[in-house]
Amino acid sequence: MFTSWFRYDFGYSWPLTLGHGLVFAAALALAAIAAWRGWRPWLVGAFAVVAGWGLAGTVAMHHAVQINEPVRLPTQAFLGSGSGRVLDLGAGSGRATVGLLLARPNVRVTAVDLYRGYYGIDDNTADRLRRNAATAGVGDRVEVRTADMRQLPFGDGEFDAAMSVAAIDHLRWADVERAMREAARVVRPGGEFLVVSLNVDLWVRTAVPLPLHGHGYWGRSPDRERWRQAFARSGFDVKEVGTGPATLYWLVTRR
Structure with missing residues (x-):
């Protein structure tokens, strides 16, 4: 796990990748210094608690998120x-693309994105995804x-499956349904269509500082029933809904 932190260039800022x-x-260093110099026990304890949070957050961000x-x-x-x-x-930048290609050696992927800069990754490009795929040995x-998931430049029924990992769920709700309909078309x-979103579980609440709880993307999990109804309206049947560490997913099939 640890070597892959530095193997790929997925473009995330250092507070997210190394901050914890x-x-x-x-x-931990401050706690050791405080104990060695005989500072007040509560101060040693406070530093130890913060160190514990940093360790737990590191595990959460890299194992779960x-x-x-x-x-x-x-x-x-x-x-x-x-x-x-x-x-x-x-x-x-290809986190899901590379992950799928590694897990399914006989699959071929067409990866689409608008590449306009978002979520703090202002220099995301198609070339970054290609480099990460090449690093993983799956570039071929x-x-x-470069395309908009709400208006795809592909023919009807052109793909055997589709997926969207931490992407479609960032859209406004009207655009989520537009993207679902486009997925159903192509x-x-x-x-199959696999949609993966952040699940605000104990892993996420451990990693995210307390003032951010309940706010923005890190603050809430998707409404499962709302998504189920949207899939049905778009032409999909729900096959499986499940959770994993920091993860909520739907696996649906095209009618």
């Missing part, structure tokens, strides 16, 4: 055949296109 670890190291690593598939049911042509909606199985009948 730096807090852990600094607080997988902030600077290829994303693990949340369910092995997705593309159980092990092959097919897959569309990755909102691929960004990915095509990167995925063949019987094909």
Whole structure:
């Protein structure tokens, strides 16, 4: 796990990738100094608590959120055949694309994104995704296109499956449903669509500082029933809904 922190360039800022670890190291050092110099016990304890939070946050961000690593598939049911042509909606720097290609060696992926700079990754480009795919040794199985998931430049039923990891859920709700309908159009009948979102569970609440709880993307999990109804309206049947560390996912099939 630790070597992959520095192997890929997914573009996340240092507070997200290294911040908790730096807090852990600094607080642990201060706790040791405080104990060695005989400072008041409550101060030693305070530094130790902060160090503990930094360590827990490091584990949460890298094991659960997988902030600077290829994303693990949340369910092995997705593309159980092990092959097919897959569309990755909102691929960004390629965390999900690379993760899927590593997990499914016979799959080919078309990755699409607008690449306009967002979520603090202002220099995201298609070339960054290609470099990450090449680093993983899967560059020959990915095509990167600049496109809008709400208006895809592909024909009807062109793909065997689609996925969107921490992407479609960032859109306004009207645009979420537009993107769902487009996914339904370009995925063949019987094909699968995997949507993965952040689940604000204990992992996330551990990693995110208390003042941010309940605010923004880190503050709430998606409304499962609302999403289920939207999938149904868009032409999908829900096959599986589940959770993992910091993860909520839907696996649906095209009617």
